[in-house]
Structures are given as C-alpha cells and as structure tokens.
Amino acid sequence: EVQLVESGGGSVKPGGSLRLSCAASGITFNNAWMSWVRQAPGKGLEWVGRIKGKTDGGTTNYAAPVKGRFTISRDDSKNTVYLQMNSLKTEDTAVYFCATDVGPTTLDYWGQGTLVTVSS
Amino acid sequence: DIQMTQSPSSLSASVGDRVTVTCQASQDITNYLNWFQQKPGKAPTLLIYDASNLETGVPSRFSGSGSGTDFTFTISSLQPEDIATYYCQQYDNLPLTFGGGTKVEIK
Numbered sequence: 001e002v003q004l005v006e007s008g009g010g011s012v013k014p015g016g017s018l019r020l021s022c023a024a025s026g027i028t029f030n031n032a033w034m035s036w037v038r039q040a041p042g043k044g045l046e047w048v049g050r051i052k053g054k055t056d057g058g059t060t061n062y063a064a065p066v067k068g069r070f071t072i073s074r075d076d077s078k079n080t081v082y083l084q085m086n087s088l089k090t091e092d093t094a095v096y097f098c099a100t101d102v103g104p105t106t107l108d109y110w111g112q113g114t115l116v117t118v119s120s
Numbered sequence: 121d122i123q124m125t126q127s128p129s130s131l132s133a134s135v136g137d138r139v140t141v142t143c144q145a146s147q148d149i150t151n152y153l154n155w156f157q158q159k160p161g162k163a164p165t166l167l168i169y170d171a172s173n174l175e176t177g178v179p180s181r182f183s184g185s186g187s188g189t190d191f192t193f194t195i196s197s198l199q200p201e202d203i204a205t206y207y208c209q210q211y212d213n214l215p216l217t218f219g220g221g222t223k224v225e226i227k
Contacts (some may be wrong), residue, residue, distance in 0.1 A: 044210070047217065
C-alpha cells in the first residue's frame, strides 16, 4: 500500500523559512517522481514543483510563484522528499500535499497534507 | 502556461441524477488529463487518467471523455457519497495546472 506522510507544517512570520518533509512507503522511492501541490484556504489546487527520480537525473521544476524561494530535494536512503521554503509570503499560506507518480499518470497518490500559515 | 477552464463552478443535483462537468484547455493537450475528487478536509484522489481511463477501484458510474482541448467528466447516477469538489488537471506540459474545481451538492 502506498503511503505518503507529510510533516513540518506550522506558523511562520513573513520572510521566514520552513522545511516540509514527506515520507513515502510502499513504492520504489529512488525511481519515484515526487511533486508538491498546495491549496490555499477555500481555494483550488496549485502545483508547486517536482523532483524526478535519480534514474531520471533527479532534476527539479518549479511553478513561477515559488521559483527562487522554494527548493525540493530528496534523500533516497530515508524515502523522503523535502520542500525547503524561504522568504515566505502571506500568500504561501496553504495546505501542502506531496504526491507521487506510481502508475501511468501523474499525481496518482497523495499524502494527507500539512498546513503552513504565514502571518505576522 | 496551459489554462484549464472548468464549468460549472458548482452544481446541485438529486440522488440518481446524471451529472456532467466540462473542462477546456487553452491549448491542445491530447489526452493528458486527470480528474480528481476531493472531499472536505481530505487529499484529492485520482478518478480518471488519460482523459477516459478509470483508475483501479473507482466505481464505474464515473467516466471521462474528450481529447484536444475539450473534456467531459460524468457521474451517471449521483450517490450521496459523491458529494465533493472535482478538479481536472493537465499533464501535457509543465507547470501542471488544475481547473478551478466543481463543487457537487445534493439537492
């Protein structure tokens, strides 16, 4: 059974930093492409970025609103993907989900999400 | 970026009704389209991929169709447990983008 468990959410002031983690089980993690998707309160879904599996180069891609501020990395020895968030803005307030591509499409398994609140 | 325009934004229907949601892409995405269901306070779950393929374990009352820029999601007979918000999402190009969502309620 595929399981993704996010952690690390919390409250932070504008300009601050936070690191989210997503621990995966039930998948061959080192090949897995992992994404972060966020959802602001009462709003729709917004893709944040993705890291490919090591066998595909481990490259990263980001959405424009977070590029240069957020960094996705992975530790295959811990089956964990990270989202380092710097220079946080109030508009980054959201539930952050990690998701993976296991089957023939993208984002087919999701974690339960972790809430990040950016407020002064 | 590819814009995904989903309609309606909300609908109310009776149990047993046929429900249809449309999603239009701002450019040709072939059939690289997912449909997700999200219940309040929960993560989205994948229902349909490649525009028309039912994910394993998803009830057959859910279906999808379309290609190119125009797509349709249908619930053939609405059930009480289908109350949720539904999203389309394209994976033809980065950034991955979602429609604005359709909130389905029971009349």
